Amino acid sequence: MTALITLSHGSRHQSAEPVVRKLTEAAGSLLGVPTMAAHLDFTAPDLPTAAIQLAAVGETEAVVVPLLFTRAFHARLDVPMVFAEALASSGLQLHLARGLDTGPEVAEVLAAKVQAEAPAGSHVVLYSVGSSNMAANQDVVDLAQDVGRRTGHSIEVLPATGGPGRGGAGLIEISLQHRSVHLLPLFVAEGLLLEKVSTQLEKISLATGATLTASAPLGVDLAGVVVKRYQQAQDTLATSL
Structure with missing residues (x-):
């Protein structure tokens, strides 16, 4: 065995x-x-x-x-x-x-979470760690597009790291453009990077007027x-x- x-x-x-x-x-x-x-x-x-x-x-x-x-x-x-x-x-x-x-198996898991947990019409944010490897980042973008096709939700990738416009600052920018935003973590388990943004959701909602919801890590x-x-x-x- x-x-x-x-x-x-x-x-x-x-x-x-x-x-x-x-x-x-x-x-x-x-x-x-x-x-x-x-x-x-x-x-x-x-x-x-x-x-x-x-x-x-x-x-x-x-x-x-x-x-x-x-x-x-x-x-x-x-x-x-x-x-x-x-x-x-x-x-x-x-x-x-x-x-x-970031292939179809993971896309299927993410899509199931979106369909079960994201409000109808919400804009989905696939929240990833981010990488200095451009090919790896593109793989995550391709994954997000697959999830969007499977669910019918608009979707984009937001990396947690990598400079200005990432993490919480990036989520604020996105929330200014959409009435309803659903955070979809590309994380196996909770981590400090994810906690840093997930604890800001209420403040971001108050500051932008958007309704923010979130899924748990995939576990x-x-x-x-x-x-x-x-x-x-x-x-x-x-x-x-």
Whole structure:
């Protein structure tokens, strides 16, 4: 039986780790396999430690699913580095799966949240972390367009980082142009960047006259995507044998 290890970015926000753990357990329950949640930064355990812990209880093999939406810095550099460390230190057979990505599976999850939670006629703001990698940013724009097609809502991307016009300032500008705005986080779990803007919604509404609503981070709604990434990694392994 091949275990599942999820690998999140990690966060200083106290509610992030329990959400990642619940997501990991939900995916593991669907797959019927043991699980462990690991993190790149801020939160324990890291990937090498998680792999060692699984080996200590008798596991011999695991698929690692990064809980990352884009192929930016963390996916291209940090993940391969810690994966190599875990492979060398744990003795487990490890297989690295694709991340969550910005493809149709994630678009479907986001669209379901919009349809269930966004007021009719509201302008949707897909709130992402943002990146210095332009290709990664374009992938998020493409994802937003897919969600818009699926839901019929107007939609745009607002990065949390990257300079003027981002984060709360950007949300104010958007709210001045629309009577109803729905914030749709492209976040696995709560984090400080998301909290910074979500705690400003009432003030922004009072300042702009717009009605602001918001969805929670995606959390366990991503379990099906994690399951698919695990299965894809297993299928790739099977065809290579």
